[in-house]
Amino acid sequence: MAQTTRLLVRTGNFLKSACNPFSMAARSSSSWWSHIEMGPPDAILGLTEAYKKDKNPKKINVGAGAYRDDNGKPYVLPSVRKAEEKIRIKEMDKEYSTIAGNIEFCQHSINLALGDGNEVVANGLNATTQGISGTGSLFIGAKFLSHFFPGNKEIYLPTPSWANHAPIFKLAGLTVNSYRYCNPKTCGLDFKGAMEDLSNMPEKSIILLHACAHNPTGIDPTPKQWEELSALIKKKNLFPFFDMAYQGFASGDFTRDAYAVRLFIKEAATRQLDDRAGQK
Secondary structure (H helix, E strand, O other): OHHHHHHHHHHHHHHHHHHHHHHHHHHHOHHHHOOOOOOOOOHHHHHHHHHHHOOOOOOOOOOOOOOEOOOOOEOOOHHHHHHHHHHHHHOOOOOOOEOOEOHHHHHHHHHHHHOOOOHHHHOOOOOOOOOOHHHHHHHHHHHHHHHHOOOOOEEEEEEOOOOOHHHHHHHOOOEEEEEEOEEOOOOEEOHHHHHHHHHOOOOOOEEEEEOOOOOOOOOOOOHHHHHHHHHHHHHOOOEEEEEOOOOOOOOOOHHHHOHHHHHHHHHHOOOOEEEOOOOO
C-alpha cells in the first residue's frame, strides 16, 4: 500500500511539474496569437442575455429557435421522448457509424425530404451524408463545392439570411454575395428584386435558397413564385443550395414544406444540395 501511495504521489508531482514548463512556454509564445481579434458578439445570444435581465413579467423570448414552456423552460417534444425511450429499450450500442454517418438515419432523412418512393433515391441519384446539425451540414456542403464545383466559387445569399450563413461559406473558401429578398418597406417578399438579381448573376454561380420558414424573416415564396424561380435558375444555369432546417414547422405539413426542393428536382432535373438541420 505504501509503495502504491508513493507511486501516486510521484505521478502527481510529475504531472504538476510537467504543467509548469508547458505553461511557461505558452506564455513565452503568446505573441503567436496576439494578432487574433475577438469575434463579434452573437446577436441572438445577446438578445437572450437581455431577456434574462428584463424584469417585465410579460416578456417573451422569440430570438432563439427553441421550444419553451409557459415558464420559459426548455420543452422536449413528445416525439423526441418517444425516440429516447426506443433507444433505451433496444439498448443500442455506441459503435462507430460509417464515414457518411448512420446509414439508416441518412435513408430516412432523404426520404423525408423528397418523399417515400421518390425517383432520386430509387435510381441512386443522391449522395447523402450526416452532418453535425445545421452548421456542420452547411459547412460540409460548402467545402465540397469550394473543392469540386466546376463553376464560379461564388454563393449568393438572400438579404437578409441566417447570420451564420456568410461566415460558414467564407470559411469554406467561397466568395459570398447577396440578392434581394425582403422588402423592408412592406415586410414582405421582394420577388421582383430577387428575380432581377438572379437574372444578373453570372452563369454557373451558386444560390442559397431557404426551402421554407425563411430565417430570420419567415417570408416564403408562393408555389407560383417558386415555379418562376425554378425556371429562371434553370435558364441561368445556376446551382441551387437549399437550406431546409424547418420542414414541418412552417405549415405543419412535411410535404407542403418540402414543395420547393421537390419542385426543383422535378421541373429543373438539376443537381442541387439540400442541407437538413437535423436538430430542428
